[in-house]
Structure formats: C-alpha cells, structure tokens
Amino acid sequence: AAGVIQSPRHLIKEKRETATLKCYPIPRHDTVYWYQQGPGQDPQFLISFYEKMQSDKGSIPDRFSAQQFSDYHSELNMSSLELGDSALYFCASSGPLGSTDTQYFGPGTRLTVL
Amino acid sequence: DAKTTQPPSMDCAEGRAANLPCNHSTISGNEYVYWYRQIHSQGPQYIIHGLKNNETNEMASLIITEDRKSSTLILPHATLRDTAVYYCIVRVRSARQLTFGSGTQLTVLP
Numbered sequence: 626a627a628g629v630i631q632s633p634r635h636l637i638k639e640k641r642e643t644a645t646l647k648c649y650p651i652p653r654h655d656t657v658y659w660y661q662q663g664p665g666q667d668p669q670f671l672i673s674f675y676e677k678m679q680s681d682k683g684s685i686p687d688r689f690s691a692q693q694f695s696d697y698h699s700e701l702n703m704s705s706l707e708l709g710d711s712a713l714y715f716c717a718s719s720g721p722l723g724s725t726d727t728q729y730f731g732p733g734t735r736l737t738v739l
Numbered sequence: 740d741a742k743t744t745q746p747p748s749m750d751c752a753e754g755r756a757a758n759l760p761c762n763h764s765t766i767s768g769n770e771y772v773y774w775y776r777q778i779h780s781q782g783p784q785y786i787i788h789g790l791k792n793n794e795t796n797e798m799a800s801l802i803i804t805e806d807r808k809s810s811t812l813i814l815p816h817a818t819l820r821d822t823a824v825y826y827c828i829v830r831v832r833s834a835r836q837l838t839f840g841s842g843t844q845l846t847v848l849p
Contacts, residue, residue: 629782658836667826668783670836681835715782717837726832727773730782 629731637737646701650718657699662713748844757814761827764808776823817847
C-alpha cells in the first residue's frame with residue numbers, strides 16, 4: 626500500500642540558512658501533520674492542515690511556516706536555522722473525518738544544522 | 740488529552756508474548772487508546788487502537804480494562820524486529836495531534 630513520502634530524507638544546512646521539507650500524504654488523505662523529534666526526545670507536534678487550511682498549531686517556532694497545496698502535499702519552510710533545529714521531522718497523514726482518523730507517518734527528514 | 744504512564748523499559752524473550760502496560764486513569768469517555776511504535780529513528784508506526792472493547796489485528800492485541808483506566812498491548816510472539824519504543828497515546832478521535840509521552844523501550848532478547 627502507498628505510504629507517506631517525505632523529501633529530502635537527509636538535509637544539511639548552515640546556521641541562518643533556510644530549508645524546505647516536503648510531504649506527500651497517502652492518496653485520498655486530506656489531513657497532514659508535522660512533528661519534530663530532537664535527539665533523544667519524543668516526537669512533538671508542530672502543525673496540521675485539513676483541506677489546505679491550518680487546523681491546529683503546536684510548538685512551532687515563528688521562524689517556521691507551512692502550507693498544504695491543492696494536491697494535498699505539504700511543505701514545511703524553516704528560516705534562520707539554528708543549531709537547535711537539528712532534528713528528525715516527520716510528516717503524518719490521515720483520512721477524511723468520519724474515517725478512523727488514524728495518523729500514518731512517513732520515514733522522516735533528518736535535518737542537520739551546522 | 741489524558742496523561743498516560745508507561746514503564747520506561749521492558750525485556751522479552753524472542754518467541755514469547757510481550758505484554759506492555761499503560762495507565763490512563765484520567766481517560767474520559769470519548770477518548771481512544773492508540774498504540775504506536777518507533778523503531779530506531781524511523782517514523783512512528785501505527786499498531787492498534789480501541790475505545791472500550793478489546794481489539795486484535797495482525798500485529799497485536801489490545802486489552803482495555805472495564806473501567807478503561809489501563810490497557811495492555813500484547814505482541815503474541817515477539818521477534819527481534821519488535822525491538823522498539825512503544826507509545827500509548829490517549830486521544831479524542833477528532834483531535835488533530837498526537838501527544839507522545841516517554842513510551843516503553845521494549846528489547847526482545849534472542
């Protein structure tokens with residue numbers, strides 16, 4: 626079965642640079658979630674989108690922004706990168722309201738900020 | 740969402756059943772119990788979820804106590820590939836986010 630696709634899988638950036646992470650949800654899923662997992666930590670919710678509108682916001686820094694496009698893929702834009710932004714970034718997707726709403730995760734993007 | 744409590748680590752012999760407990764004493768009536776696992780640095784993997792009845796799928800069984808204040812995830816025949824951090828998450832079905840706690844590091848021993 627098709628899964629959530631994330632790109633790139635690995636990304637290395639310098640401090641103060643920008644980064645864009647992409648997420649392609651499971652076909653027919655309309656909700657996308659972003660999570661951040663720092664070294665030795667548990668995943669933390671950042672933001673979610675339902676039908677291209679932001680639906681929930683977690684502990685996402687103001688330097689980060691995200692959007693969901695008409696084809697339901699999502700991009701997480703990160704500016705003025707800091708060393709502390711080095712982490713795994715996971716995207717998850719879920720199906721329409723009224724379905725199980727179970728979130729399925731992608732393999733993640735490992736961001737390293739030098 | 741209700742808070743969950745899990746033991747930080749557990750060991751299990753390969754081929755034996757792994758029973759992972761979770762306490763969620765403040766769970767409310769409309770909150771589901773979800774289980775995910777994360778194999779080292781991979782994306783969290785959905786395992787199973789339930790509301791009040793016991794559930795079983797191809798991966799595991801979920802036993803929820805009658806008062807719903809605790810649950811147990813059962814992997815019937817653990818393999819080395821089941822070594823992972825297992826997260827028990829309580830969530831209202833309509834909630835848009837998962838709140839991960841510390842989870843249980845399950846190590847399956849040969």
